[in-house]
Amino acid sequence: MSFTSDGSCWRDVRIAAAARGISVCGDLLAATALALALQQAGAGGLVVSALMLAAVAPIALLAPVAGRIADRADSRTVLVLAGVAQAAICAVLAFVSSPALIIALVAVLACGLAITQPTLAALLPSMVRREDMARAGGITQTATNIGALIAPALAGVLVGQLGPRVPLLIDALSYLSLVAAGLLLRTRRRSVAPATVLVRWRLRDDKLVTAMVVAVAGTVAGVGAINVIEVFFVRETLHSSTTMFGLISATWVAGALAGAQLFGRLGRRWTDPARLVRIILLLAAGCCVAVLAASGVPNALVMVPLWFAGGVCNGGLNVFSGVVVAERVPVAARGRAFAAMGSIVQVGGMAGFLAGGPLLELFAPRPLVAAAGIAGLIAVAASITPVFRADSSQREKGPSQAAEPGVSQPLGDSVGA
Structure with missing residues (x-):
């Protein structure tokens, strides 16, 4: 299914995995910091639940739109623009105190996540040969899990010592990893079919x-x-x-x-x-x-x-x-x-x-x-x-019919310089 026919580009796999791990760490860092900040400010369980739902609901609701963006737009453009937008939103979050506004901004932040996740996931098979896909997926999941493992403890320490603003500013910087990945990755998905x-x-x-x-x-x-x-x-x-x-x-x-x-x-x-x-x-x-x-x-x-x-x-x-x-x-x-x-x-x-x-x-x-x-x-x-x-x-x-459930149109997947 259109894996690369050349050797696997492990450089790109590691760049994409690092970007995913850093951004996941930033996401959980911000979510934990905001939940702790709301709880310390006297917010009830409903407010904290609303915050958690705002962080995941856009991923579920925007799937049709996000998937089309990932398939139709240049992956480099998507990662750069989304990374910049998410960094800006998270920087604003660091200076907001209204629970309603915090929840709204978290929902907007999650909209970017809804787009970047399928974009990075769809890039991975184009970086490697078929027999290397499981190993590449393991590298990506490892980076993601390391980010998830570090974030809660880091958030607890930073919020306890410095308050919630510093973790949120660190999260804003973490989204720049997506920008760096978009600029550094040699593998790109670019639609060459009519719009x-x-x-x-x-x-x-x-x-x-x-x-x-x-x-x-x-x-x-x-x-x-x-x-x-x-x-x-x-x-x-x-x-x-x-x-x-x-x-x-x-x-x-x-x-x-x-x-x-x-x-x-x-x-x-x-x-x-x-x-x-x-x-x-x-x-x-x-x-x-x-x-x-x-x-x-x-x-x-x-x-x-x-x-x-x-x-x-x-x-x-x-x-x-x-x-x-x-x-x-x-x-x-x-x-x-x-x-x-x-x-x-x-x-x-x-x-x-x-x-x-x-x-x-x-x-x-x-x-x-x-x-x-x-x-x-x-x-x-x-x-x-x-x-x-x-x-x-x-x-x-038969394998030929089972392997192609759709009518394929050309999509530019390039690996290497």
């Missing part, structure tokens, strides 16, 4: 990718409620300290970091999308089993190896889902594909997030942890039959 022509591609037309995305979104929705329940489970049910809670939260990210490295290397010889989707289902089930097992732990320390194992599965799932999209989707529609996948997964995460709060008012945390794991396993089980049906349908059509 009125667009590859006919829809997610529901590819049953294999659809089943994979639904399984991942369902798992995220089921397990996503843990993000709300976890703090009450660790602090109140298991009677552990805030330090232990921080350790447990960081352990899942550390596991995802290890999983990205592990499966990025193991996946070098695995390029068959149907096999990868079956592995993704197993990894999604592994995440759910870790959560389900945690519901029976006698103390918080036992959660550490379980959360690490769940994170490893999470890291592998992220790597392989990117490989499947790169293999199955025509090159000129990759931006829309990655945007659609991100949108559906974000909706699943928001559903879990919204369900967790009300359920805590009705039930104790321990049974809710078990219910979250079971809900995720049900979503995985419901996806098994569609995945095998899609695989059978692909084999009946």
